[in-house]
Amino acid sequence: MTPTPDAGTYALPAGVPSVRVTGRFVAADGTPLTGTVTFAPPMVLTLPDADTIALTPAVVEITKEDQGCFAVTLIATDAPGMSPSGWTYRVTEKLKGAQIRQYHIMLAERPGGTSVDLADLAPASPYSGRYIPVVGPTGATGAQGQAGEVQRVELEALEERVAPRAVTWSQGSASTLWTIDHDFPYAPAVRTFDTSGREIGGLVANPSPTTVTVQFAFAETGSAILS
Known part of the structure; x- marks a missing residue:
């Protein structure tokens, strides 16, 4: 991935454990996507050890110049002493031409300050698969019923309702x-x-x-x- 500067212009306060998150979004043919990725912590996140209160989500904007790539430094979800504890980020992807996705991730502080790619954290969209019909044994032949009369207009109306x-x-x-x-x-x-x-x-x-x-x-x- 092409190196990308961290989104925003401000560094987190000293003493706040952090994680650098990177990512890249492209279409199936490789075309870079543009849009925003939002990382939302709880409404109020208090870090007494760093004398810090976090209140709003981090919004990362991906422009044409970014070639689909982004990088952002976020507060680690396992920072000691913070309240609440055991929380997750709610991630919302809003990308041009793509379906809006929303999911939750945890960002534990990583040894040596190494970064983590969002592709390693984001869940795949669910897919229910395709059902394969199972053919059972042929049953006994039933008695033939009486012939009925159905007008064409009735058949067309039935077809319109069914299919x-x-x-x-x-x-x-x-x-x-x-x-x-x-x-x-x-x-x-x-x-x-x-x-x-x-x-x-x-x-x-x-x-x-x-x-x-x-x-x-x-x-x-x-x-x-x-x-």
């Missing part, structure tokens, strides 16, 4: 929150794209049975496909 067709929705004005109304009988799958047709990541939620929202780190315009 609704994909719907394309457009977002004309730039916004960090897209609100999409739909008439699917279930929470639909959502794929989002920018105006150039590139798929972008967003945090999808279903606040109501007929509404989908997509939260982005930056204001976006484009389209969504619901299916």
